[in-house]
Amino acid sequence: MEPALQDVYKEFARLGYSTELISDVDPHSNIPTHALLVNIENQRRFQYFVSPVSTPIPSFGGRRAQTAENYYRLEVFNLTGSEGYDLMGLSKQQIIDDVIDRYETHIAFLTVTSNADNPSLLTPPAPPVAEPALEESGNPEKH
Template sequence: MDSPEKGWFSLLEMFPGAGFLIGLGTLSGLLFYLTSANSGAMVMSNFSSSIPKPSQDGAKWLRVFWAVLTAVLTIAMLVAGGVTTMEYATLIFALPVTVIAWLVMASFSKALRMERAEREGRVLRRHSAAAHGGHAPERTWRQRLERMRSYPSTKQVAQFVERTVQPALADVVREFGKQGYPATLDLVPNEQTGIPGHALVVTIPGHRDFHYQVQAVEAPVPTFGGRMSRQTDVYHRVEVFTQTGSEGYDLMGLSPQQVIDDVLDRYEAHLGFLTYSTQHDYASVLTPSIVTATGAISVLEPAEPPADAVKDTADSGPKA
């Protein structure tokens, strides 16, 4: 009762071959502890370092540091007060993790609500959605066949972004400006690939701005091969990013007109997202709100596009 940590060994002493059983039990306990300590050290090293690729882990020296620190703290608590002290300390250390878990759940709930509003917004705009939730631009059958076994190099992707994507986005920004929409096109450095991205932002006063960012990302080359040299096992995709992350499709090989069409499709879907979100009780999560003089919170109505733009959208109908 005075030393609970000795209870396990006292039990083993009652069996034949107590020395062997105690040694085996000690070894098993060390293996369980080392496995948990290694996992915890890896997680803490990942959290305390900047990792360029999701498939990588933190530096090994940082993992060793956290493992040693955990071991020292454990030994110190055992020496100071035994198992009881370590149990209390574990509860105290777990409190910040509980707060973080609640924040993660709140963030996840916000993301789910945003995805729901975006999905409903696409339905309102009568857009067909891909199975993964994104809306990829239409390709001709020749373009689809070209992309099936093509894994472009860094140079090819850089040329495509410079010669096709950038001019197309610049044309869209100029046209937005002519029609009275405040829009900007910024260069986004990318240290991982060395290929700068381009971010198109249309400001919608009082609402979530429209973001359309094109960024080159690395992807593994399938094991069944491709056209490029097998000197590397990765290639680059030209993906579209919005405020909720990557849309999951590749722009590589499209024409400037197809890129422009994709921007307009995304913009229409964003307007549908704003329309849906302001019609539901998500003001504190999805859309900005204003506080009136009486202290009441009111949701801003979505910005309406020009009448001619609405007419063009209505006349065009849903795309196949």
């Protein structure tokens, strides 16, 4: 998972986005966590945070695991909470695709909420900028 997030982080940075990739270890499970953050000027930042979540082992057909009652899922969290799915078993490209899909969904959310008549406590009223502005020299501008 980390190599996929590294690739996405590098591409966002290459395009001039203000971005961070933070790695840590979950204190309860000792499993690594990773957070990809993309700052969007005057908007809520994008967050793709992967963290282990302890989950009961499912029982199928009345069978239960003999050794443990829980296992860990690697769930994706945005700024409002869990997205409710597990990344285990996904390929590097599938994780990259998932990050990009979630980013595009976040931009769509910001666009819709900025066009709403009601003020939002979560999202400023300005529409998001899909890509960073380019300087006249053609180099991406850092935000």
